[in-house]
Amino acid sequence: xxLEKFFPYRLAVLAEQVSLATAQVYRERFSLxxxxxxxxxxxxxxGEVRAADVKDRTTLDKMQVSRALxxxxxxxxxxxxxxxxxxxxxxxxxxPAGTALYRKIVPMVxxxxxxxxxxxxxxxxxxxAGAIDKVEARARQLTRQG
Amino acid sequence: xxLEKFFPYRLAVLAEQVSLATAQVYRERFSLxxxxxxxxxxxxxxGEVRAADVKDRTTLDKMQVSRALxxxxxxxxxxxxxxxxxxxxxxxxxxPAGTALYRKIVPMVxxxxxxxxxxxxxxxxxxxAGAIDKVEARARQLTRQG
DNA sequence: TATTGTTATACTCTATAACTATA
DNA sequence: TATAGTTATAGAGTATAACAATA
Numbered sequence: 001x002x003l004e005k006f007f008p009y010r011l012a013v014l015a016e017q018v019s020l021a022t023a024q025v026y027r028e029r030f031s032l033x034x035x036x037x038x039x040x041x042x043x044x045x046x047g048e049v050r051a052a053d054v055k056d057r058t059t060l061d062k063m064q065v066s067r068a069l070x071x072x073x074x075x076x077x078x079x080x081x082x083x084x085x086x087x088x089x090x091x092x093x094x095x096p097a098g099t100a101l102y103r104k105i106v107p108m109v110x111x112x113x114x115x116x117x118x119x120x121x122x123x124x125x126x127x128x129a130g131a132i133d134k135v136e137a138r139a140r141q142l143t144r145q146g
Numbered sequence: 147x148x149l150e151k152f153f154p155y156r157l158a159v160l161a162e163q164v165s166l167a168t169a170q171v172y173r174e175r176f177s178l179x180x181x182x183x184x185x186x187x188x189x190x191x192x193g194e195v196r197a198a199d200v201k202d203r204t205t206l207d208k209m210q211v212s213r214a215l216x217x218x219x220x221x222x223x224x225x226x227x228x229x230x231x232x233x234x235x236x237x238x239x240x241x242p243a244g245t246a247l248y249r250k251i252v253p254m255v256x257x258x259x260x261x262x263x264x265x266x267x268x269x270x271x272x273x274x275a276g277a278i279d280k281v282e283a284r285a286r287q288l289t290r291q292g
Numbered sequence: 293t294a295t296t297g298t299t300a301t302a303c304t305c306t307a308t309a310a311c312t313a314t315a
Numbered sequence: 316t317a318t319a320g321t322t323a324t325a326g327a328g329t330a331t332a333a334c335a336a337t338a
Contacts, residue, residue, distance in 0.1 A: 006187075
């Protein structure tokens with residue numbers, strides 16, 4: 001077996017590089033962690049949502065969401081209010097500063113995304129997107145079965 | 147921007163799932179870390195090599211290689227001997243137990259790899275492999291430039 | 293009794309650099 | 316002065332579960 005051709009290895013190396021390239025934007029320029037950034041993106045254009053909704057949109061668990069929200073709140077980007085329908089829950093929403101930050105970051109990360117994919121033809125892009133979905137479905141099956 | 151369609155996000159989620167599915171084999175059944183497994187694979191069929199060669203084959207840094215080698219040596223899978231050509235370096239090689247373990251793991255992870263990719267046609271596989279190379283090259287450019 | 297969200301804790305990983313020995 | 320490899324240390328990320336409040 002050649003490590004260089006082993007798909008899980010190739011994918012892990014690729015994902016790490018892409019993650020580094022993308023994180024340079026939100027981490028180094030705006031001091032957000034990956035989880036902060038994901039929660040910010042999940043809250044954008046959403047009005048008020050509950051922490052559980054953020055969880056469903058991000059593949060983060062409730063603890064990661066809770067901590068990211070606490071950091072974003074401390075940074076003045078997010079506000080939490082009691083949920084009138086459920087005393088255990090919170091209604092979370094982006095503050096204007098959060099929306100402004102999000103709108104500042106989006107074009108920067110999208111420019112990086114475009115650059116990352118710029119060597120691919122439209123057909124290749126389509127195959128890639130489909131492959132990601134198919135392989136992920138299989139991976140989840142394996143992980144579930146053990 | 148939709149997080150669900152943002153390529154770096156999709157890739158990160160995919161890579162995490164694939165990594166979990168693959169690690170179940172070497173971690174849960176054989177108690178190897180990801181770095182251990184990579185070093186084991188890099189040493190297989192190589193005879194004696196230096197730690198620096200392992201580093202070049204794995205994208206691990208010298209510290210990760212050093213620690214993985216120490217664990218593999220403690221587990222009786224790897225032997226280190228002084229390098230006659232360079233007193234600072236080591237010659238590392240798999241012991242029979244290491245080779246045996248490697249040969250036991252390979253078909254298991256390859257079966258998982260096959261299963262992960264089993265929904266893709268040969269053409270799609272080819273596009274995927276090419277896309278991984280192209281995107282990784284771009285990602286490295288971005289990371290280097292900052 | 294179950295669920296929402298927070299807190300605690302321990303563990304693993306990662307990043308940086310200091311350090312030893314040799315070149 | 317540079318290189319091979321080891322060790323130290325701190326920070327970040329991850330996983331598990333206990334917990335308070337409410338349903």
